[in-house]
Structures are given as C-alpha cells and as structure tokens.
Amino acid sequence: MLSLTPYAQSLTATTAAHLLRRATFGPTQAEITAFTGLTAQQAVQQLISNANYAPPPPVDLDENSPTAGQPYINLPFNNDRNFFLGHYLRLWWLGLMTAQATPPTLLEKLALFWQNHFVTTRTIVEDYRFLYRYIQLVRNSALGNFRTFVKDITKDPAMLRFLNGDENQVGKPNENYGRELQELFTVGVVDPDGNKNYTEDDVKAAAKVLTGWGHTNFNANGSTTIGTTFTDGLHDSTNKTFSVHYNNTVITGRAVSSPGTMSAGEAELADLVAMLLAHSSCGPFICRKLYRWYVNQNITADAEINVIVPLAAFFVSPANDFAIEPVVTKLLTSQAFFDAANAGAIVKSPADLVVGAMRFFNQPVPDAPTEYKAFLNYTDFMYYQMNTMQMGLVDQPSVFGHEAYYQTGFSKLWINTTTVGIRGSLTDAFIWRWLEIKPGYTMGIDLLAWATSLQPNFADPAGTPSITCEQILAGFTKNLFAVDLTLSQQDFLIDTIMMQGIPRLSWTFEWNNYRRTPGDGGSRYSVLWRLQNLTKFMLRMAEYHIF
Secondary structure, X not given: OOOOOEOOOOOOHHHHHHHHHHHOOOOOHHHHHHHOOOOHHHHHHHHXXXXXXXXXOOEEOOOOOOOEOOEOXXXXXXXXXXXXXXXXXXXXXXXXXXXXXXXXXXXXXXXXXXXXXXXXXXXXXXXXXXXXXXXXXXHHHOOOEXXXXXXXXXXXXXXXXXXXXXXXXXXXXXXXHHHHHHHHHHOOXXXXXXXXXXXXXXXXXXXXXXXXXXXXXXXXXXXXXXXEEEOHHHOOOOOEEOOHHHOOOEEOOOOOOOOOOOOHXXXXXXXXXXXXXXXXXXXXHHHHHHHHHHOOXXXXXXXXXXXHHHHHHHHHOOOOOOEOHHHHHHHHOEHHHHOHHHOOOOEOOHHHHHHHHHHHOOOOOOOOOOOHXXXXXXXXXXXXHHHHOOOOOOOOOOOOOOHHHHOOOOHHHHOOOOHHHHHHHHHHHHHHOOOXXXXXXXXXXXXXXXXXXXXXXXXXXXXXXXXXXXXXXXXXXOOOOOOOOOHHHHHHHHHHHHOOOOOOHHHHHHHHHHHHOOOOHHHHHHHHHHHHHHHHHHHHOHHHHEO
C-alpha cells in the first residue's frame, strides 16, 4: 500500500539516483555519490536550499552584435531583434537547467512544471521582456504560496496577453482567462466522479471580476519599462454571483480604487481566488498533477486514497495555507515516492532526456557572458533537439500544455513513430561527436578515455590484467538505467552487441594490443568500434527512455 509516511532508510546510490532523476533534470555521477547516505529529508532539503533565485540575467548571444555577452533585458526594447532575444531567453533557462558547476536544485524542474501549468508561450506573448518577467515569476513562485501565485500570474503581462485578459473590459467581456483559471489552473473541469466543478455562468462571472487589467509598452520600440495596469473605468463594478459549485458566493463589486489601498481589481481578484481555492476539488487537482509529475503518470485507487487525498488535505489546511514547498517536500520524502513500483514508471520527456544526457555525461555548460558563441552552440543544440521531439520550451501547442502532460496517463506520447528516430539522433550525437562547441571542446562521450579510466595502470599491459567485458558493461551502465539490467540483458549486450558473437576472451587481446600501441589505427579502431556498438545500443534501449 502506498503511503505518505516518511521514507526512513538512508539513500543508496539507486534511491539517490531515483530522487535526483525525478526532482532535477538528471544527476551527474558526482551528485549521486554526494547524496548517497543522506536521509530523504536531508536530500530534499538540500535540493530546496540550493535554489538560486538571482541567477545572472540572459545575455546577447549574437557574436556580431555590439552588445554580445552583455545583459539586454533592461536595455531599450529592440523590436528588430525581438525574435532572437526571445530565443536567447529560452537558451538562458536551458543553461540554468543544465548547470553542473553549482549544487543540484529542484527549482528548475519544478519551475517547468508550473510553466506547463500556467502556460504562456513565446510565440503568442512575443515581447521578450514580458517573457522574462513571466519566467522570473514562475521560478520565484515555484516553492512559494499557491494563493499568491494564482493572483500574481493573473496580473502578469505575459498571461494578460496570452489569454486576452488585456481585452477583458466592462461591456465587452473576454472569457478566455476566466475559463482557463477554473478549468486548468485551480479546480479542473470535473471531479473524480465526473461531476462538473463549475458552470458556464461561473465563467462569465469570473470574467466580470477580472475586467480592467492591462499592460504597458508591449513591443514599444525604445521603451525601457513594462508593467501591469488596472483601470477603474474598464472594470465591471456590479456584484458577481456564482453557482452552487461555489456555494452561491457573491463577490461584491468595487467601483473605485482608493489611493493607498488595494485597488478595486486587486480586491475582487483576492475574493475570486479565495473562492476558487475553497472549492473541494482545488487541492486534489493540484496534488494529482504534482504526483503525475514526480511519481507516476497513472494514479491508481491506492494512490488516490492514500497519497492524493491526505496530501491535498495537508495542502489546503489552515496550518499550511496553500504553501507549495511543504507539499513538495512531503511527496518527495514519502514511501510512495520511493516505492519500487514507481521506479522506471515515467517516460522521459524531451527535457528530461536532453538536459539529463548533457548532465549525466558531464558536458560542461560554457559561460554565457565570456563564451557566448560556445553557449549558443551548446544550448541551441539542446533546444532544437527538444523542439523536434515535440517539446518546444515555453512554446506549448495550446493553453493545455504539452499533450503528454495534459492527456492524463499519456506520457507514452513522448515516444512515437516520429520522435523515436529523433531520440536516436541524440544518441548518435553523443557517440559520433560531430558538434564542436568551441575549439578543443567537442560534445559527446570520449569512449576511449572512458574505458581507459576503468583500466588500472593502462600503460602497463604486461603487469596488469586487462579490464573485462563485464567491467566495461558495469562501468558504462553505472547509474544509467532506472531499473537494473537482468543477467540475460547483460549477456546480450556483451555477446551480441559488443563482441558480435565472437568469444569474450578476444576482447582481452584487442584491448591489450590497444594498450601497447594506443596510437595504432588498427587496434584503436577495433576497440572503439566495439565500444561504440555497445554504447549506442545501450542508449537506445527502452530503459534509457524511462526514469
């Protein structure tokens, strides 16, 4: 039976890797070692404490620009370069996700969860300053208070533009945000029994509450500030009555904002959010999404009763009052999270696959301000790999988010007849090492160096025995798979893939020849060929695509 009871055992390498795969975008070997021996509570607290809420700002990555390597968000808005500066913003976030020189944190992975929950997209928002402010809000609020988060995202310039809140005025209501606020952001369409959580009249009433909000300096060339506005004259000041789903709540209309006090819009928004969060479906709706993100896409009856229900009760309790951090902590330190049935139960998203591969195989992120061309090469590769795998960063196909997330239990949609080949091309890039990040830095796995690191006294083939096929496999698969390989799988990888059907002992002959003359083309080629066969197949195995 699944349980929210705290996981009491110290983390092994296996359980530390499990936690780091789920809570971050994937660990390095050094991080797995560092977290082994900690309690789950200690480990999660470190992942929270390591969060950096003031990272260096995005910089111009165009080597031909006079501002190359310099921050650009606070410079006068440049409409001619709007697309590229918006793209560089996404690459900046990818750099934060992939960073290896800083302690691991769960912030970026959780921020991506909220970005896919409170969706806005670069394509529709357009103004790169709006997008930067939105990503900053998502990152800064990721572990904060959900009540405050909902209010802040409602007024955010990017969200106002994305869901037409800036067009919502008295006498000309736009219901887009009023609908999505209920359907996608707070209560959900229906409860687990299929009963509606709100009515069309509730959507209309919410839209009236939200009239009057706007933003400033959208795409205004040369402008240096952006902001949110509220205009009394554009606000519907009548009382708004909601249905029985909200206990027939009436939100009192406010006509005029008084100087020095909460504006009419702020006051009604606070009432609206309080009403939404009091709905019995709100807590479970959010906790189910967190469970699917961190634990398992499929919520069984056991999980619903013993994890979701008590977690939601804690989330909305007066003692917690919609604080997010304690809920995430409780989930990630629970017996349910570490249950063996939940290991290897989620298909890796393109973000988990691409970012995780760069981190696991120790591909260092260039410093953007000083190596902007190299940083562009590195993060552009990641972005377009993810994009062709159907996960455009901050560019979801709809307000529902990425299909594999909003289609409950459909995480397998990340792998289809199109994307499986593209995932293979990512593998090829690591094996064939065709991408030069900068002179002296070629992305990918140096297989010969990796194998050599496993060999004691490489330069002394006469005095030290050769590493075996079994040692090669053990070294190359260390912490790679979420689920241990069976003996038959190991034998297949060695005998069929690596050795191509010839006896394993012939590996000793080939390897020792390479040790004697490492620069020799023949021995070097034969060893490299076997390592490439093995590694390429391993990385394409189904286990690599789950975590």
